Amino acid sequence: MNFETIVEHFQFEGHLQEVIPYGSGHINTTYLVVFSLPDQRQRRYILQKMNSGIFHNCAQLMENIANVTAFLRKKIIADSGDPERETVNIIPTTDGKTFYHSDVDGDWRAYIFIEDAKTYNMVQTPEDFYQTAVAFGHFQYLLSDYPVDTLYETIPNFHHTPTRFEQFLNAVKMDCCGRTAKVQSEIDFVMQRKEDTHILTDLLAQNQIPLRVTHNDTKLNNIMIDDITRKAICVIDLDTVMPGLSVYDFGDSIRFGASTAQEDETDLSKVHLDLQLFEQYTKGFLQGCQGSLTQIELDMLPMGAKIITLECGMRFLTDYLEGDHYFKIHREGHNLDRARTQFKLVEDMESKYHQMQQIVKLSQ
Ligand code: ADP
Ligand code: GN1
Ligand code: MG
Numbered sequence: 070m071n072f073e074t075i076v077e078h079f080q081f082e083g084h085l086q087e088v089i090p091y092g093s094g095h096i097n098t099t100y101l102v103v104f105s106l107p108d109q110r111q112r113r114y115i116l117q118k119m120n121s122g123i124f125h126n127c128a129q130l131m132e133n134i135a136n137v138t139a140f141l142r143k144k145i146i147a148d149s150g151d152p153e154r155e156t157v158n159i160i161p162t163t164d165g166k167t168f169y170h171s172d173v174d175g176d177w178r179a180y181i182f183i184e185d186a187k188t189y190n191m192v193q194t195p196e197d198f199y200q201t202a203v204a205f206g207h208f209q210y211l212l213s214d215y216p217v218d219t220l221y222e223t224i225p226n227f228h229h230t231p232t233r234f235e236q237f238l239n240a241v242k243m244d245c246c247g248r249t250a251k252v253q254s255e256i257d258f259v260m261q262r263k264e265d266t267h268i269l270t271d272l273l274a275q276n277q278i279p280l281r282v283t284h285n286d287t288k289l290n291n292i293m294i295d296d297i298t299r300k301a302i303c304v305i306d307l308d309t310v311m312p313g314l315s316v317y318d319f320g321d322s323i324r325f326g327a328s329t330a331q332e333d334e335t336d337l338s339k340v341h342l343d344l345q346l347f348e349q350y351t352k353g354f355l356q357g358c359q360g361s362l363t364q365i366e367l368d369m370l371p372m373g374a375k376i377i378t379l380e381c382g383m384r385f386l387t388d389y390l391e392g393d394h395y396f397k398i399h400r401e402g403h404n405l406d407r408a409r410t411q412f413k414l415v416e417d418m419e420s421k422y423h424q425m426q427q428i429v430k431l432s433q
Contacts, residue, residue: 070174075116076102078162078169079179082112093190093290094306095396096120101182113182114160118175119168123395124308127176129221131167134307135159136219137212144211154183155303183303186293192326197299198346199353201292204301205284205322206357209315212282213361220282220311227285227309228317230380234259234266237383240390248390252405258412259383269314269369269376277365283313288325315366316373319354323347323374324381328414333406340413342421344428347374351432367433371425375418382411 072088083104091101098118103111124130134157141156152158160179162169168178192198226232241249241256249256272278284291284304291306325332327346330339351370355362385408388395393404418425 072100072102072116075169075171075174075177078164078177079114079116080161080163081114081179082106086111088116091115092188096123096308102179113184115180115182117178117180119178119308121176124223126221126223127168127170130223130308131159131178133221133223133310135167137215137307137310140215141211153181154186157181157183157303157305157307183293183305185297186295186302188290188293188305190290190331192289192346194299195345195349197294197301198289198326199349200294200299201289201301201326202322202350202353203357204292204304205287205318206354206359208304208357209281209283209318210357210359210361212310215282217280217282217312222311223309227311228313228377228380229270230266230376231270233380233383233387234263237387240387244390246390246392252386252389252408255386255405255408255412258415259379259386262379262415265376265379268372269316272365272369273314278314278316278363278369279366280312281315282310283315283318285309285311285313285318285321287318287322289322290325314373315358315362316369317377319350319370320373320375320377321381322350322354324378324411324414326350327374328410330410332410333403334410335406337409337413340410340417342414342417342425344421344424347425348428348432351428355432367429368426370429371418371422374425375415375422378411378418379415382408382415385411 073085076085081104083106086105087103089101092099097120100116102114102116105111119127121127138156142152145152145155158181159167168176170176237259273280286306286309292301293303293305295302327343327350329341329343334340385404389404389408396404398404
């Protein structure tokens, strides 16, 4: 990849010094790009090659992000916040567009690099996790009056769990890589939970829970924690901001952050739901949402955690069966390892379900 020819299409300041592969996202290809200014100072940016195999319309996706961040920016300024650190800021291309398209090199976008803050793949302290919950809840609260009809659905049926189940069944049936025999117990695990897959989408269809503007990918490495204040300052990875369920935003943070192990841990004896972290997150999320969740949403928070974890496990297993074309993998069987941690977590959530419900009740 010739980065010189990519970066020259963006309104970056200074002279390109270094391009460093960055982060641990499963979807886009992310780089930290370092520029030097005439006075020897450095300017850093995030440069991303968008995954156009997954996002079929990068123009619509970037329109969503530009509009959502402009909306957030106004609210952050009104609240005396710092709009350069508390939301992502797109660096425009030299012709004033939100991304650069090349028939040869693909679709690229750039953001201001948020300095003195980090994302994490594991929770460092319960207080950190509490702060991320406040921020994700607040993010949803800030977007509660966003004009929902103007958002494009960047991935149709993204968290429509029954559709994910159908896709999983199809992958099992096709068995295109001859892998199903190896994972029969994981397949059985999902089949036994078929009825769970439509619990929340049924509630939505019956208007028992509302459709909201949600983030849809609320894992810990999609939020930046300030190195000094330890406040969660910025929600990033806005590719899937679209109408969705608040209980899934809650649940996806639990799935990833309240686990005692990494998402791809191979020693399943290390994988559990940490109830202390569950409690911290519940308290923080409710605070961030500022009373905007309905009683049924509150009652369904533990269910949101369980079903989004099941859904994520199904998605990893589906991708494993289909030959790993969706999530980036870094070793053979990586998606299978990920699916197994998710199913272990689902089991643990089932055994702790009553305690999760009690925690939610006592946090209201
Ligand atoms: P993916 O969709 O592949 O997960 P992300 O948008 O989450 O891509 O970016 C991957 C990683 O890059 C993040 O987890 C974070 O560590 C880092 N990152 C993304 N945007 C920024 C930013 N504006 N400033 C600093 N780091 C960022
Ligand atoms: C992907 O992009 P990233 O790594 O933040 C995925 C999520 C999954 C997650 C599992 C667009 O998130 O839906 O829950 O991996 N994003 C997309 O870790 O599919
Ligand atoms: Mg990400």
